[in-house]
Amino acid sequence: MFVSLRILTLPADRFAARDALIARLGEAAAGLAGVRTSWIAPVSPVAVINAGHIVWRMTFETERDALAAPLDPTWRAKIAPLLAEVQLTGVGYRVTRSAVRQAGAGIWRALIFRVMPHGFPDAARELEDATLLFPKFIPAIRSWALSPVSLVEGPKAFTHVWEQEFDSLQGLTRDYMQAPIHWGVVDAYFDAEYPQYIVDPQLIQVVGEIDRTIMA
Amino acid sequence: MTRVLILDEIVVKPGQAAAYREAYRTGYRPGAEHRGMRLDGAWQSPPGQDYDELPTTLYYLWSVEGVDGWWAMRMSRKADGSDERFDKLAWWQAHEHLTLSRKRSILTPQPDA
Numbered sequence: 001m002f003v004s005l006r007i008l009t010l011p012a013d014r015f016a017a018r019d020a021l022i023a024r025l026g027e028a029a030a031g032l033a034g035v036r037t038s039w040i041a042p043v044s045p046v047a048v049i050n051a052g053h054i055v056w057r058m059t060f061e062t063e064r065d066a067l068a069a070p071l072d073p074t075w076r077a078k079i080a081p082l083l084a085e086v087q088l089t090g091v092g093y094r095v096t097r098s099a100v101r102q103a104g105a106g107i108w109r110a111l112i113f114r115v116m117p118h119g120f121p122d123a124a125r126e127l128e129d130a131t132l133l134f135p136k137f138i139p140a141i142r143s144w145a146l147s148p149v150s151l152v153e154g155p156k157a158f159t160h161v162w163e164q165e166f167d168s169l170q171g172l173t174r175d176y177m178q179a180p181i182h183w184g185v186v187d188a189y190f191d192a193e194y195p196q197y198i199v200d201p202q203l204i205q206v207v208g209e210i211d212r213t214i215m216a
Numbered sequence: 217m218t219r220v221l222i223l224d225e226i227v228v229k230p231g232q233a234a235a236y237r238e239a240y241r242t243g244y245r246p247g248a249e250h251r252g253m254r255l256d257g258a259w260q261s262p263p264g265q266d267y268d269e270l271p272t273t274l275y276y277l278w279s280v281e282g283v284d285g286w287w288a289m290r291m292s293r294k295a296d297g298s299d300e301r302f303d304k305l306a307w308w309q310a311h312e313h314l315t316l317s318r319k320r321s322i323l324t325p326q327p328d329a
Contacts, residue, residue, distance in 0.1 A: 177283075177287065178283050180324075183283060183286055183287065183290070183322070184322045184324075187290070188320070191290060191301075192301045192302070192304050192305035192308070193304050193305070193308060193320060194320050195317075195318055195319065195320070197305070201299070201301055201302070
């Protein structure tokens, strides 16, 4: 499965029309060829970093299908005009390591980050291995995926996407943040005070409400 | 709530121990204390005196008030509201030329001690 994840940031004078834009994009996406799933939602007003206003996560069978989507006549006729003057930040990635459990309402969260060049390959591997311990020690994580980025839209060359689903926002703001595996182990790679520091501080944390799992 | 300990172990180049201690005392400590870190102890090895011929390892043991105190330190903001991490990074980078290596460890009490 290949994911196209896009963060939309609206000009100030278009923010009031956010929900209408979400509805129109959702309708248009339904007519796109090759789309497996499409989830589009307002970005949470809390617990986010550089996350823009709308999050749009589409899945395709292959990377080729994802690359073809913006060339689809439906995209050009119906979606491209809606995106005029919208700042787009996007990543495309094949989901490699994940565990997904079907469940009901909750939140989806993604951390989109860039390991700086000096972190490759050894420290990046260490960071990935440590990140994969989160689900074991944080039961609130009901689904997760850690994926290497292969496509980027926008100026930042993101390298990783770390997605999770929780039953509620508290799973992220309390369980995830309070877990020793987070602040005592993995955060060293994100903290400028550590010699292990390898993650570009200009990262994205995006959160959206879901009515059922979107990662399947 | 249990205090969370932060141990810095900094291996300083021969002849640079006094300079690094002074830089840490005047350039790092005030900001750290402003972020809620409390300096609980500072040691060095070899003990007793500085040697111009040998590296010196400086140990600084800090603590913060629990996990919430740790995150408050970690996500600290400057007076103007901007992210402080770039200033913290700049301090460490500016003094790397005095060091051979360094390590930061987060510690909590042993559960059965």
